[in-house]
Amino acid sequence: MNSENIISxxxxxxxxxxxxxxxxxxxxPFERPxxxxxxxxxxxxxVVVIKGPRRTGKTTLLYQYIKxxxxxxxxxxxxxxxxxxxxxxxxxxxxxxxAYLLATGQDSPPAxxxxxxxxxxxxxxxxxxIKVLADQSQxxxxxxxxxxxxxxxxxxxxxxxxxxxxxxxxxxISETIGAQERGQSQIHSxxxxxxxxxxxxxxxxxxALRFKNKLLxxxxxxxxxxxxxxxxxxxxxxxxxxLLRTDIIQKAIYKDLADLYGIRNPLILEKLFLYLIESTxxxxxxxxxxxxxxxxxxxxxxxxxxxxxxxxxxALPKYSRYPKEILKSQEKIHIIDPGFTKLVAxxxxxxxLESTTTALVLHRNQELYYWRQNYETDLVVKEDxxxxxxxxxxxxxxxxxxxxxxxxxxxxxxxxxIGIIIYQGDPEEIKVGxxxxxxxxxxxxxxxx
Numbered sequence: 001m002n003s004e005n006i007i008s009x010x011x012x013x014x015x016x017x018x019x020x021x022x023x024x025x026x027x028x029p030f031e032r033p034x035x036x037x038x039x040x041x042x043x044x045x046x047v048v049v050i051k052g053p054r055r056t057g058k059t060t061l062l063y064q065y066i067k068x069x070x071x072x073x074x075x076x077x078x079x080x081x082x083x084x085x086x087x088x089x090x091x092x093x094x095x096x097x098x099a100y101l102l103a104t105g106q107d108s109p110p111a112x113x114x115x116x117x118x119x120x121x122x123x124x125x126x127x128x129x130i131k132v133l134a135d136q137s138q139x140x141x142x143x144x145x146x147x148x149x150x151x152x153x154x155x156x157x158x159x160x161x162x163x164x165x166x167x168x169x170x171x172x173i174s175e176t177i178g179a180q181e182r183g184q185s186q187i188h189s190x191x192x193x194x195x196x197x198x199x200x201x202x203x204x205x206x207x208a209l210r211f212k213n214k215l216l217x218x219x220x221x222x223x224x225x226x227x228x229x230x231x232x233x234x235x236x237x238x239x240x241x242x243l244l245r246t247d248i249i250q251k252a253i254y255k256d257l258a259d260l261y262g263i264r265n266p267l268i269l270e271k272l273f274l275y276l277i278e279s280t281x282x283x284x285x286x287x288x289x290x291x292x293x294x295x296x297x298x299x300x301x302x303x304x305x306x307x308x309x310x311x312x313x314x315a316l317p318k319y320s321r322y323p324k325e326i327l328k329s330q331e332k333i334h335i336i337d338p339g340f341t342k343l344v345a346x347x348x349x350x351x352x353l354e355s356t357t358t359a360l361v362l363h364r365n366q367e368l369y370y371w372r373q374n375y376e377t378d379l380v381v382k383e384d385x386x387x388x389x390x391x392x393x394x395x396x397x398x399x400x401x402x403x404x405x406x407x408x409x410x411x412x413x414x415x416x417x418i419g420i421i422i423y424q425g426d427p428e429e430i431k432v433g434x435x436x437x438x439x440x441x442x443x444x445x446x447x448x449x
Contacts, residue, residue, distance in 0.1 A: 006099040009088040016066070016076040017104055026063035028229075030179045033192075034166065035061055039068065041164050042141060047130060050145040052168035053311035053336060054252050057229050058145040059083070061168065062116050065143065069114060078110040084122040093117075093129040112139040120144040121260065127158045134162065147252070148260055148309050169311070170337045171227035172363050173447040177218050179232060187211045195448055199361065199381050199388050200418050204427035208444050216443040223349075223356055226339025241342055249273065249343075252310050261306060268295060269303050276313055278344045280335045281351040281358075283372075304333075311336055314358060319369035319380045319387070332370045334358045350394040353442060354378050357392050357422055360449040373413070375406035389419045396424035399439065401432075411435050422446070 011017070021027060038061065041048045050058050062081065070076050080100050082089050089096060097109065115133070120126050130142055145168075171179060174191045181188050190211060196202050208215065225231070225240070228248065234240045249270065258266040275293060276284075284304075290297040307313045314336060318329035334355040341347035358379055361368060367382035371389065379390040391407040393399065399421065401408060407419050411432065419437040428439040 003099055005088045007103045009086050010099055010103050013081045016070055022063040022067050026060045028060055030183045031064055032175055035064055038166055044164055047159055047163045048143040049163050049165040050168055054147050054248050055228050055230050056168050056170050058168050059118055062118060062145060077104045078112060079114045081116040083118040085119045090123055093133060114141045117144040119146060121146040121148040131158055147256055169363055171229055172360055173219055173222045176222060176227050187214050191447060199383055200386060202448060203438055204440055215447055219443045219446050223338050223352055226337035228339060244339060257306050257310055272303050273307055276333050277335050277340045281354040283330050283332045316368050316370045319371045353394045354392040360446060371410050375409055377406040377410045387414050387416050389416055391421045393423040408432060
């Protein structure tokens with residue numbers, strides 16, 4: 001690769017070398033709370049790996065990180081951003097560093113040097129090259145991002161013990177409120193101060209009634225359109241669907257996954273994904289799906305793994321005390337964002353509510369399961385070695401014990417002190433033996449998760 005092409009690409013990605021700000025399209029006024037957590041990783045001294053699906057704002061996070069560094073006094077020429085989506089930059093990192101030094105007029109990298117590598121999965125042998133760079137410079141801070149879990153994990157094998165990972169998902173409801181209100185409103189300030197640190201502490205706070213109408217509005221909209229930030233504010237539903245399909249589904253399936261895994265017929269992969277959207281929150285029987293879609297079971301299993309690796313779907317195992325049973329259990333599949341359901345004819349609202357709840361809980365990086373033993377529990381959260389069952393009901397009617405038999409059975413079997421029901425009715429607490437079941441309205445619970 002011609003060094004002039006590499007330098008040209010680097011200059012376009014790093015306008016701060018010439019005293020300019022970060023690119024305007026990434027200069028978003030709202031910062032996600034996860035950014036502060038990522039900044040804190042610098043103290044740990046490890047390679048930071050930011051992973052997640054396409055169009056969830058990973059690149060924006062990196063640029064906001066860079067803006068904060070410059071604002072704090074870091075020399076702009078001590079910051080190098082690259083994107084492996086650019087064909088000019090899919091070269092050994094040594095060549096990129098050499099081009100960077102030529103572009104910035106330096107003989108060697110600064111003692112404290114920040115290296116940002118976006119879409120890292122497209123760079124072959126990236127982990128080996130990073131390991132060499134990290135060994136050569138104690139002052140080097142490396143932050144990478146990518147959209148494919150398996151390639152990041154595989155590439156990171158040679159960096160065992162040297163990385164710290166953070167999963168970036170579509171915006172949560174509370175983040176959506178912060179972004180739409182530019183983080184300045186009373187409702188956003190209240191959410192920031194009221195959101196519990198643990199799921200076990202999720203309980204109704206009467207002061208939420210002040211914001212009920214707005215919370216209800218945002219929650220209803222989110223359940224229909226989801227949290228991909230680049231689609232915020234698009235009013236034309238036809239355009240919205242087109243962008244969702246082209247920017248996320250087609251690029252993830254026909255570009256990322258097809259290129260990374262050498263898929264000859266990505267149309268089959270899209271067909272499987274659309275099937276999973278329609279059956280979200282369902283326990284998948286591979287033999288049955290294989291017959292319905294006319295896909296060989298081996299291919300189906302492989303393609304399902306690809307969709308999980310691209311973070312387009314979440315797969316929950318069935319909870320058991322015994323690891324072997326967990327491994328061999330059938331998985332419950334959830335889409336990562338409720339907006340995908342706009343692509344199917346008639347989405348089941350109860351399934352959408354359950355999948356949305358699961359995806360929102362996943363923002364907390366918790367260990368998640370479902371449970372089934374005659375009756376089913378929609379979601380089981382393992383938090384500090386405590387098991388918290390969650391049942392989701394798209395109904396406003398008063399529930400009876402028989403309606404939530406799975407949750408009650410789980411609590412009795414595993415001595416759970418707290419159980420949560422998310423539904424459309426009024427807040428309530430029920431005592432069952434020595435345990436508490438909290439019934440929470442979805443307009444309150446989902447933004448607070």
